[in-house]
Amino acid sequence: MTYLDYQATTPLAPEVKAAMLPWLDRFANPHSPNREGRAAAAAIEFARSQVASCLPPGGEVLFTSGATEAINLALKGVHAPGRTKLVTVATEHAAVLDCCDWLGERGLEVIRLPVRGDGLVRLEEVEAAVDERTLLVAAMLVNNEIGVVQPVAEVAAIAHRSGALMLCDAVQGFGRMVMPDGPDLIAACAHKVHGPKMIGALWRRNGLTPEPLIHGGGQERGLRSGTLSPMLCAGFGAAAALAAERREADSQHMAHLWDVALEALGPGWEINGSVGQRYRGNLNIRCDGLDGARLLADLRDIAFSLGSACASGSGRQSHVLRALGLSDAQARSSIRLGFGRYTSEQELADACARIAATAEMQGRFAA
Numbered sequence: 001m002t003y004l005d006y007q008a009t010t011p012l013a014p015e016v017k018a019a020m021l022p023w024l025d026r027f028a029n030p031h032s033p034n035r036e037g038r039a040a041a042a043a044i045e046f047a048r049s050q051v052a053s054c055l056p057p058g059g060e061v062l063f064t065s066g067a068t069e070a071i072n073l074a075l076k077g078v079h080a081p082g083r084t085k086l087v088t089v090a091t092e093h094a095a096v097l098d099c100c101d102w103l104g105e106r107g108l109e110v111i112r113l114p115v116r117g118d119g120l121v122r123l124e125e126v127e128a129a130v131d132e133r134t135l136l137v138a139a140m141l142v143n144n145e146i147g148v149v150q151p152v153a154e155v156a157a158i159a160h161r162s163g164a165l166m167l168c169d170a171v172q173g174f175g176r177m178v179m180p181d182g183p184d185l186i187a188a189c190a191h192k193v194h195g196p197k198m199i200g201a202l203w204r205r206n207g208l209t210p211e212p213l214i215h216g217g218g219q220e221r222g223l224r225s226g227t228l229s230p231m232l233c234a235g236f237g238a239a240a241a242l243a244a245e246r247r248e249a250d251s252q253h254m255a256h257l258w259d260v261a262l263e264a265l266g267p268g269w270e271i272n273g274s275v276g277q278r279y280r281g282n283l284n285i286r287c288d289g290l291d292g293a294r295l296l297a298d299l300r301d302i303a304f305s306l307g308s309a310c311a312s313g314s315g316r317q318s319h320v321l322r323a324l325g326l327s328d329a330q331a332r333s334s335i336r337l338g339f340g341r342y343t344s345e346q347e348l349a350d351a352c353a354r355i356a357a358t359a360e361m362q363g364r365f366a367a
């Protein structure tokens, strides 16, 4: 199996596994005052500092069950008198869009800004949408479907000029790139950076206290009740530390793999979204006449994707590709190849050559 679905999730790093394993047996409750409990709490605090080292200074990491929860906490938890408007972007992840819709049904005004053909939001359109009634602007760092990098720092500056907050869904960029300064709230998770699933974080700027979604024992400074898992926190911390340590090497590897993939695919493919403003571990491409779903079925030993894991499963057309202005036929002929730290040049080249050959066969039979 060649794994080319790094945007859906990533393989657990051996270093991360090693950091997690002791906490399978060390079962103490990190919120207990006894010695083992305190040791577990210390491990969690160490992990918190490791995660924080990938995030801007001047804020604090709250552990959550994942980025989806972090996004829900950020969007549903902030309030300000007289501010009843949310501004977001049409290509955000469902965690942001569905949450905004939910808030919209409860009386908030929600503006979804369009993107251009390159997948990027235009700052003048952000500027025009944000005003003194805006509570929060939500924009992601790296798009999970097409990999384009939004101008997060600039969007945050616009939000702040009107006194609004800015939330950044940084899931796909966390650890891989230096976090832009500006957002007041940042959502991230471990499983996109070779960490375990079901653990994420909401970073909040000092002084900002979202109203909790989950009530109970008052853990995480009363903002997220529930017993923390030392094993998952340790895994997230180790994954973050490793990502920071390997940032340059990983990014060079990815840039090389990008070239290898394009070379092996050959002519006839168009890249969806900006090429310049992009995370290079995400190659979303289309080929005229290709049936992406059939390609997926024809090449079962290559794990790639048609869009986000959620959109692929539901059979829904990708809202991201639609927002780029692609026709239904173009969206159907698009595939997403995601590669990263553990992808070898050879396996990627082989997989891309097989994808290209199978796509060509499809074209020949269709003609």
Ligand code: PLP
Pocket (backbone or CB within 6 Å): 007, 008, 065, 066, 067, 068, 069, 093, 095, 140, 142, 143, 144, 169, 171, 172, 188, 189, 190, 198, 199, 200
């Ligand atoms: N945001 C983006 C951009 C994602 O890619 C994902 C994961 O698919 C999420 C949010 C949700 O993250 P989690 O799986 O931690 O809930």
